[in-house]
Amino acid sequence: MIDVGILDRNAPAPLHEQLAHGIRTAVLAGRVRGGDAVPSSRALAADLGLARGTVVAAYEILAGEGYLVTRPGGGTAVAEVARAQLPSRPAIPALSAPQRPVPVVDLRPGRPGTAGVVDAAWRSAWRRASTVDVGADVGDVRGDPALRAAIAGHLGRTRGLDIGPDDVIVTAGTSDAMLLTLLALPPRGGRLRVGVENPGYPRVRRLLARLGAQAVPITVRPATGLDLDVVEDLDDLDAVIVTPHHHYPLGSRLDAAARSRLLLWAERTATVVIEDDYDSEFPHGRVPLPPLHLLAPAGVVLIGSVSKVLSPALRCGWIVATGTLRARIVDARADLDAPVSSTLQRALALYVAEGALARHTARRRRDYRHRRRLLLEAFSAVDDLTLTATDGGLHAVVLLEHAEPAAEDEVVAALAADGIMVAPLSGYTVPRTVVDLPPGVVFGYAEPTIPVLMDAVARIVTVAGARARRHPLPGASAAPLDPDTV
């Protein structure tokens, strides 16, 4: 019989959740192993003095999370959650004796869970989209009118935007939207100057460099977010790119006062605000604020995509803009040509308009919140590690606030040796800038099955926790370091 710990009828969590938690803990602790049969719901209910429905509900939660599997011959068993089951990384040529390849858990951020995407609604949308005539031309360069209407409706429900199809321009994802918006802006100097968050999204900086534009870094701090004192000293930017609802990657949010300051500054200096509204579908534990675009439609270009809610592999997103900005962006789109296939646009229009995207988002939201709770629990025991960015989305940041900078690379390398891929926090900072940021790693928690994720998270806690504790505390950091500890 499985030891499921103590069940408490007076606890706030319902009994089936407590039971699921107990079994999950037993699996993760190795007290039951992959392949072991679990008792029938009837037998376990009798043993524990529970209603059978309580056990069934707990088993359903665990099956949904990937801890339990139904066996071909009937009956339920613990899933094989050992690392050997994970996908292998590309084979490395064996130099001497053949090596067992190290399996990989890719926890680099930006990878959503896609297990539930392909369902009946999805297949039906694609089937209908691929059955009508493809058409002899690209059509409206702004995108399929039905998709633009569906996106406008979606953003009305999820982000409170009061917009119509004419306010929406379909893009091939966020990078395409950034490219298009940047090429639509007439530089006031000879060269486009664009404020970027530091740390911030590295691809945007590479895109700016590729276009010959200048990226002007603006400091973001883990606790206080975008430094508006720095912003207010700038008066020669053509645009600024921000992630106000959930800073990427640190997770801080611009509060109402900061939003006002940013928008007043943008209006005073005639700076276009580009609002990257990524992962806004997944607020956890705090009420979302409305997008900047709602407060200042004429000055803010909102960029979003289905990359976090469905998959980046779909390559579809949107720009919301109005007035002169919209006209300029549409002109740029006409010069560059529209990039998204009519079949995809038609399929997505059906999928969104018929409510399938909303249903999928709700399922994902429940799953991600559950994962987030497990993460917080896993990190709560370690004093020297700060887990942040968990108020929304599908990634988290581990800060090693008392460690030396070298600890970051050590943690990334040690995890890589275990087949766990995470991103070093310093990779998000603009090169050759001084940012007051502790070492840290960024990891996504959306994609792997929960057992694989929690196994990897346990390694992150161990590896990062060891590095965090090896170094002197802040007060002692002026003292000469023991070379053995660096």
Added chain:
Amino acid sequence: MIDVGILDRNAPAPLHEQLAHGIRTAVLAGRVRGGDAVPSSRALAADLGLARGTVVAAYEILAGEGYLVTRPGGGTAVAEVARAQLPSRPAIPALSAPQRPVPVVDLRPGRPGTAGVVDAAWRSAWRRASTVDVGADVGDVRGDPALRAAIAGHLGRTRGLDIGPDDVIVTAGTSDAMLLTLLALPPRGGRLRVGVENPGYPRVRRLLARLGAQAVPITVRPATGLDLDVVEDLDDLDAVIVTPHHHYPLGSRLDAAARSRLLLWAERTATVVIEDDYDSEFPHGRVPLPPLHLLAPAGVVLIGSVSKVLSPALRCGWIVATGTLRARIVDARADLDAPVSSTLQRALALYVAEGALARHTARRRRDYRHRRRLLLEAFSAVDDLTLTATDGGLHAVVLLEHAEPAAEDEVVAALAADGIMVAPLSGYTVPRTVVDLPPGVVFGYAEPTIPVLMDAVARIVTVAGARARRHPLPGASAAPLDPDTV
């Protein structure tokens, strides 16, 4: 009984084609009308002293072309080819009395026939592609390996290229490929300088302007093609964009000697050649030459797409490049991110690898060649009009060689009043350049049904023929013009 003209058993064309031609002519000339029943194949065969199979074959040709339709109650009738059947253009608000909207035949170039695209192979490819997991990331920024392999195989068979998947980069069509290639080139001066054909593809010039690059026009003449004397005087270009196999829009082809000169010049001056290999699937009446990329892989970037062979609405194409150029383009792609959805790439990979693209291309080629023959016939009777660009592809150019420049706008406007949209030839020339080009119009002949097309072509012949004859001949052009004729 239909007057089908004289059938000649000794003529080179088989009897069923002669019969089909005779009936087609009767329909186009208005001697039989839409809705009229045609005799049964048995009755017509008896009347004309032909085998019944000959009449059946002729009827099948005409049904395939849209001249004949099967009636619900059985029997065959002449199709309604009157303009009233055509799609209406967007309603124009009536200012006084309600107006009958003018129907539109869109003959602007670049619109392929898409009637046969959606077949069992197409639907099956999409069904399978939309049933597998979408994946949590964009994957290889160069594109789906299966699609790159399928494209490499396709280009091996159709263009003689000996390439593998690693030589191919998937793009969202030709404009995306141009953008990517241009952003991959390091300008040798402060600003990218790119040679463009004049006349040539207008969107490329707009793209260059959008990127802050300088377009350097190179004259192309209807008869002799790209002016290599001009090319050889240029030594400070970063790249040159050419359509060597079928100049866009004039249709001239770079012969083997010109190709050598171009490639020697490019090598001497270290200029990258961007080869726009559009519509190469449809050579008519001449053997295609191999692409420039085959002759000088290291210096030539080949760009192609499915826009002409399937539809521009699919937004999928490719770049073929090798060596340093390839590495630079892949770097640029990584900065810009990949734009094509994994579902489309998977569907297209199946469609191409299973031979469906080749079968569709063969069907389209037969259809387009037939349309081209009809065009040549329609224009053969008019001495003052030159029909050109008909050696390949799916558009043609009518040159009014003896007319004044104003004739071009008059022809376009007169056709537009009849609901026929064509493109003025001067729209392809670089603004503020002097090009020795007669007035003309460019029109596509791939998309409408053949009856609609030939009806519109008859109007083009009439309208353009009238303008061509109204003006003095070249020898007399120095004399003062009669204002009534301008």
